[in-house]
Amino acid sequence: MNDLLLRACRGEAVERLPVWIMRQAGRYLPEYREIRRRVDFLTLCKTPDLAAEVTVQPVDRLGVDAAILFADILLPLEAMGMELVFTPGDGPTFPQPLRRREDVAELVRADVEETLGYVFAAMRQVRRRLDGRVPVLGFGGTPWTLAAYAVEGGGSKQFGHLLAWSYRDPEGLAALLDKVADVSVDYLAGQAAAGAQALQLFDTWGGLLDAERWRSLARPPLLRVIEGVRRAAPGVPLIYYVNGGGHLLDATAELPVEVLSVDWRQPLAEVRRRVGPGRALQGNLDPGALLGPVDEIARRTEAMLLAGAGGPHVANLGHGIFKETPPEHAQAFVTAVQETSARLIAEGRLPQPAAERA
Ligand code: CP3
Numbered sequence: 001m002n003d004l005l006l007r008a009c010r011g012e013a014v015e016r017l018p019v020w021i022m023r024q025a026g027r028y029l030p031e032y033r034e035i036r037r038r039v040d041f042l043t044l045c046k047t048p049d050l051a052a053e054v055t056v057q058p059v060d061r062l063g064v065d066a067a068i069l070f071a072d073i074l075l076p077l078e079a080m081g082m083e084l085v086f087t088p089g090d091g092p093t094f095p096q097p098l099r100r101r102e103d104v105a106e107l108v109r110a111d112v113e114e115t116l117g118y119v120f121a122a123m124r125q126v127r128r129r130l131d132g133r134v135p136v137l138g139f140g141g142t143p144w145t146l147a148a149y150a151v152e153g154g155g156s157k158q159f160g161h162l163l164a165w166s167y168r169d170p171e172g173l174a175a176l177l178d179k180v181a182d183v184s185v186d187y188l189a190g191q192a193a194a195g196a197q198a199l200q201l202f203d204t205w206g207g208l209l210d211a212e213r214w215r216s217l218a219r220p221p222l223l224r225v226i227e228g229v230r231r232a233a234p235g236v237p238l239i240y241y242v243n244g245g246g247h248l249l250d251a252t253a254e255l256p257v258e259v260l261s262v263d264w265r266q267p268l269a270e271v272r273r274r275v276g277p278g279r280a281l282q283g284n285l286d287p288g289a290l291l292g293p294v295d296e297i298a299r300r301t302e303a304m305l306l307a308g309a310g311g312p313h314v315a316n317l318g319h320g321i322f323k324e325t326p327p328e329h330a331q332a333f334v335t336a337v338q339e340t341s342a343r344l345i346a347e348g349r350l351p352q353p354a355a356e357r358a
Helices: 004-010 030-038 041-046 048-062 075-079 101-106 117-130 143-152 160-168 170-193 211-232 246-252 268-275 287-291 294-307 327-346
Strands: 085-087 091-093 136-141 198-203 238-242 259-261 280-285 313-317
Touching (some): 048 327, 075 143, 075 170, 143 211, 211 246, 268 294
């Protein structure tokens, strides 16, 4: 098996860097759009055959070094009893958002096998279809980010309802976050039991908070998730991604996770300096760079590889790929990582840890 991703997560030597792309299964691929012409997004998530098929599409087309299960971070909120609607153009919405402490009681402690079994079935199928070609990642949202959608009712510019609640009644909001955390543990552990070989936690809205408030509001339920998943799925590497969270690095670098996924606005070399050689980093090419010319993609990818030097590195974008990206440009990125990192490692410019002696 190509286990480059797992070796990089564990801090072991690699002969080239692993690469995958956040949102690699999606609308920039014609073969994905072809399937989406026939079924809506939620149906796709809930049909294991189709979810497994689109999960494998970018592995077949681009030769990425990992698959990521096709699903969504918002599915557990639906499982907890919230109506979830995906309207084309608007993105996901919850028509009945949670706004006050009393609303938290409406959320049910979902039995994930019963309500989210389709995700686990898709994961098992992905493992069968990949047959060891590359590892597969599972994922979930962090409690803070899931709460952002549950309280706001969808995406938002200012997240005023969420922020108002956080200042008015932090204990009530904490009760919501803990409830979401408990179901998230079951959801992530269920993905691992079904075959996920690493798990990524998306903190898409963590960057809304200053460092002190991130520590007091977002971190406790996140640690509850991390600790719960560790107990249920020991040995499965965890990747933490925060969007727009450069100001949180001192706090996020303390998280007990194997990999920190860095967004494109943070200089990777500076993150490497600050976290040291022991921590694997993931990222962080600007997804916008894939809209530019391919020679520029190759040049910027090489610079990114050198910026990550000095410790384990999983090459990726700094956020999800844009749906406008030409697939050949995604290919140029993947190929640039694979060829250039092999050359840089052979030249000794991306030093690898000495092989363990038996
Ligand atoms: O990375 C992958 O290929 C795996 C699949 C995946 C999806 N969503 C599928 C999807 C993953 C990892 C996610 C995570 C996710 N979902 C996040 C965190 C990542 C991030 O971007 O920070 C968030 C915030 C969501 C919630 C969500 N789902 C939004 C806001 C939207 C609408 C925006 C958009 O891109 O359309 C979705 C829809 C969604 N999730 C799509 C896909 C492929 C597009 C659906 C379509 O086919 O129309």
